[in-house]
Amino acid sequence: MTAFHAVAMLSGLVLAPLLPGVINRTKAAFAGRSGQPVLQLYHDLIKLLRKGAVYSRTTTWVFRAAPAAGLACVSGALAFMPAASAPALASFGGDIVLVVYFLGLMRFLTVLSALDTGSSFEGMGASREVQFSALAEPALFVAVATLARVSGSESFAGLFAGLTPAAWMAYGPAFMVVLTVLFLVFLVENARIPVDDPNTHLELTMIHEVMILDYSGPDLAFVLYAASLKLWLLGAVIVNLAMSAAGVTGSLAFVGFLAAMMLLAIVVGVVESTMARLSLLKVPRMLVGAVALALLAFALAGRLSP
Amino acid sequence: MNLILASLAVLLAGSTLCLLVPPGGKRAGILGPAIAVLGSVLGIVPALDAMVGAATWQASLPWVIPAGSLAVGMDALSGFFAFVILTVSALAAVYGHAYLSRTGTARRVSASWFMFNVLVGSMLLVVVARNAVLFLLAWELMSLASFFLVMFDGEKREVRRAGWIYLAATHFGTAFLLVLFGLLGIRSGTFDFSGFSALRPEPVFAGAAFILAVIGFGTKAGLVPLHVWLPEAHPAAPSHVSAVMSGVMIKTGIYGLLRFSTFLGAPMPWWGWTLMGAGVLSGLLGILSALAQRDMKRLLAFSSVENMGIVAMGLGFGFLGISRGSFALAFLGFAGALMHVFNHAVFKSLLFMGAGSVLHAAGTVQLDRLGGLSKSMPVTACAFMVGAAAICGLPPLNGFLGEFLLYRASLGAIAGSGAFAGMEGAGLVLLVSLAMVGGLAVACFTKVMGVVFLGEPRDGTAAQAHECPMAMRLPMMVLAAICLLAGISAVLLPGFVEPAVRCVVSGPDAVALAALSLPEGVFSWTAGAGATVLLAAAALYLLRNALLSRRRVDSAVTWDCGYAAPASRMQYTSSSFSAPIVRQFHAVVRTDTTATRLSGLFPSGASFSSEARDVWREHFYAPLFKLFTAMSARARGLQHGRLNLYILYIVLALVALLAWKLR
Known part of the structure; x- marks a missing residue:
């Protein structure tokens, strides 16, 4: 392991808070506003880290420990994600499972901290979170398994290394379906429109935002930072797959990766500006659709194999 | 080997000591768990030895049980399950010592500990038995002991109901095992497992035997659709018994399935x-x-x-x-x-x-x-x-x-x-x-x-x-x-399961499997x-503490949409x-809800309750048992209580026998 191996993870840790900024600027442009600075989240994080905190009297140590532990989980998961030509910090056969389960642990803690406040609104958000993620997880696994089937590897690093332009020529249609599924999972897991609206102001309709309502100060900084890292992590799965079609290597590929991440943020901004959110009852249908699409991609990959 | 036998002896023979002390006294509450812990600790060491593949043995003790022999043995598979059983049972016994002395009345504590020790001993006997009759004996002992443990709070109606469902279900499973053992015994001419493993059954026989094993052992393991007893019986038992039943007893079903599939080629x-x-x-x-x-x-x-x-x-x-x-x-x-x-x-x-x-x-x-x-x-x-x-x-x-x-x-x-x-x-x-x-x-x-x-x-x-x-x-x-x-x-864990995995198949496949290990x-x-x-x-948590240490940290009520007086009943349930x-998923899990609607301008009260229903029990087992009841009701026509007709039956039977003999 050299310093070079840390590039992918470090770029994520440093640049992740940029993504929400880009998304918000895109939405502002659509709305005809000038919008908040692109670096707004960095300012927010620094401000929050300098503040004191207010805790609900109902809460216990679970509520206080969850943000730190959640941030550790998502950072741990990030260590296994390559960034195009920049290799992952660590990689082993089956790290796909570990990454998904670290996100699962983070969710477990977030949901518990929401229930720890005793608020019915936070309970509502927690209930929705576990419902939707129970369906998003199989979709993500099958989508990634489709890629594993083609590339013959069980780790994220090996997965993307095994996908070449030649593989895209053979399996293009299956990969396009996988990209769609990954994008849906990306939107669901990061609580974006059409599933959840990060800008909503009504607690009744929130999912992720309502679960963190009672956080303040450094805890809130951890929560917001962890959310942006998760956005980066799942975005990187999509971008790595898309980049593998281009077949570029070397530092050019890494630069391309960063540019593509920003492009992904713009796409999310466009989606959020042009779509309304789905009614909560329709979200499970969309997710079941995502699972079905993923199964279709898996079957397609089997049919297309030369 | 001696330690395992000693453990068995302590658990099974020692359990009777529990019956000698006053039934509700303090002594029963100490003696019972002490025997369980002693027996378990004695057995854990040899079980661990066998589990890591260091010691396997087989012995036939010079004692005859009807139609069987007292053959016992230990290999990595038995060792693995014995280790799990004894570890959890010992801890559950310690827990149960305090649990039983505090909950409910002190009555029947000694009987409960007697059954607990019999349960642990019989579970151990199940995994070391190397003879089908001995296995079945231990199996039945295990089922009965756990039935009596479930019935600890037998004065409650729902506990009695749960107990009877459990007793019926476990014998349903045992019935299939009886057929399975009979088939294997007839085919091999012995009830010893060594004879069973010498069998090389043809696919049809093996397939039928496998189905019997899946139903028989699957009932114990609680596999759907044979699970209906499990959510009734486990919650009804005292908690340390639930821990043993749900934690380890159902695993004997898995053990049995694995052990018997090795006989089927x-x-x-x-x-x-x-x-x-x-x-x-x-x-x-x-x-x-x-x-x-x-x-x-x-x-x-x-x-x-x-x-x-x-x-x-x-x-x-x-x-x-x-x-x-x-x-x-x-x-x-x-x-x-x-x-x-x-x-x-x-x-x-x-x-x-x-x-x-x-x-x-x-x-x-x-x-x-x-x-x-x-x-x-x-x-x-x-x-x-x-x-x-x-x-x-x-x-x-x-x-x-x-x-x-x-x-x-x-x-x-x-x-x-x-x-x-x-x-x-x-x-x-x-x-x-x-x-x-x-x-x-x-x-x-x-x-x-x-x-x-x-x-x-x-x-x-x-x-x-x-x-x-x-x-x-x-x-x-x-x-x-x-x-x-x-x-x-x-480092340790792969070594704990690898030897057991190498035991789960027999014949040429076992040779291939024996060469493998986890990556x-x-x-x-x-x-x-x-x-x-x-x-x-x-x-990060320490960092948070350091950041907050010199700052103002306030406490307030939970943010509830600005509502200032949240009550605990408003929480999400x-x-x-x-x-x-x-x-x-309403197709597979149903809940019944009953609610009184609000009516009038000044509604006085409303209520809402919901109850989860077991779809399998209501839509599969209830009609099935109704069918059985209907069929047996028809047969009941023969039993009408009129003496003259009974005498007629006897005469007819005698005439028929005579005719058959003279034919």
Whole structure:
């Protein structure tokens, strides 16, 4: 392991808070506003880290420990994600499972901290979170398994290394379906429109935002930072797959990766500006659709194999 | 060998000592657990030896039981299960010492300990028996002992009902085993397992025997649709007994299935698919039913069905791998299943003990009446949280390890499709089911943890809860520590399951399997990453403390949309938490709701209640038993109580016999 191996993870840790900024600027442009600075989240994080905190009297140590532990989980998961030509910090056969389960642990803690406040609104958000993620997880696994089937590897690093332009020529249609599924999972897991609206102001309709309502100060900084890292992590799965079609290597590929991440943020901004959110009852249908699409991609990959 | 026999003797013979002391006295409450702990500790060392493959032995003791022999033996498979049984039983006995002395009246404590020791001893005898008659004897002893333990609170109507359902179900399973043993015995001319393993049965016979074994042992393991007794019997028993029954007793079903499948020659693909099908069904229906429950112990019992489903999926995948010649994948499948057997024993007994402590402290396990218990019982809450995270399969705890191996098996089948022809489909089924079950398990156990231990007490009794005594806390702490240590210790674990995996098939396949082992350092990465994340979490938490140390930290009420006087009854309940998921899967889990509607301009009161129903019991077993009852009602026409007609029967029978003899 050299310093070079840390590039992918470090770029994520440093640049992740940029993504929400880009998304918000895109939405502002659509709305005809000038919008908040692109670096707004960095300012927010620094401000929050300098503040004191207010805790609900109902809460216990679970509520206080969850943000730190959640941030550790998502950072741990990030260590296994390559960034195009920049290799992952660590990689082993089956790290796909570990990454998904670290996100699962983070969710477990977030949901518990929401229930720890005793608020019915936070309970509502927690209930929705576990419902939707129970369906998003199989979709993500099958989508990634489709890629594993083609590339013959069980780790994220090996997965993307095994996908070449030649593989895209053979399996293009299956990969396009996988990209769609990954994008849906990306939107669901990061609580974006059409599933959840990060800008909503009504607690009744929130999912992720309502679960963190009672956080303040450094805890809130951890929560917001962890959310942006998760956005980066799942975005990187999509971008790595898309980049593998281009077949570029070397530092050019890494630069391309960063540019593509920003492009992904713009796409999310466009989606959020042009779509309304789905009614909560329709979200499970969309997710079941995502699972079905993923199964279709898996079957397609089997049919297309030369 | 001597230690195992000594352990058996202490447990089975020593148990009678419990009957000699006054039934309700303090002495029974000390003597009983002491015997259980002594017997277990004696057996754990040789079991561990056999488990790691160091010592296997076989002996036929010079004592004759009718139609059988007292053949006992120990190999890695027996050692593995014996280790699990004895470890959990010893801890449960310590817990039970305090639990029984505090809950309810002191009556029948001695009888309960007598049965407890018989149960532990008979479970040990089941895994060391090497003769079918002895096995069946131990099996029946185990079922009866646990039946009497379930009936501890027999004055309650629902407990009696649960006990009878259990007794009927367990004998239903035993009936199939009887046929299976009879078939094998007739075919081989002996009831010794050594004779059984010399059989090389043809596929039809082997297939029929396999079906019998799946039904017979699957009933004990609680696989859907043979699970109906489990969510009745396990919650009805005292909590330390529930811990033993759900934690280890149902595993004897898995042991029996594995042991008897070695007598049936090379597995066929449909064996694997059958087990995988039962596993997927149990996993999904188990966890969905668990989600719908409002009784903590019932919920845990349904989750046992789910976990046995995961084990069955792994075994099915293993058999399929063997039949297709993909030994590396089969090894991963079996290893994952066995690993999960051990892990489930640890965290499920921990969770049942936690439920027992809640019952002990708050007097109820109805989820919607509890809340906020982590303030009054911090140790129980912390241990329960570890168990809840472990049962969801989350790293860095032990639950992750078994599921990780199964995921590796499924991804291996998918990614190496060229090398493992015909396994992609099974891999995909395994992958989707595991992911689905895992996601729902998170929903289920965040619900329990959140509703019971976090938030505000929903009820007056929950508000006055207190921490349980040391003898109850200690076993929970030990089990929670095992969850964590097993999760982050990477070196030992493969050696614990590999020898047992090499025992699960016979014949030429066994030779191929014996050469295999888990991938080098399979857990070193997950353990390392888990430990690193734990350390990082601790460091970030300290950073947070450092940041806040000189600043103003206030406390206030929870933000409730600006409402200034939130009450504890406004909290989200367990039913409301799980309602969206339950409604989504209404085809397989049903809830009945009764509500009085608001009416008039000044409505005076309203009520709402919901109850989860067992679809299998109502739509499969109830009609089935109704059919049986109807059929036997028709036969009852013969029994009308008129003496003259009975005499006519006798005369007719005699005439018929005479005619037959003279023919």
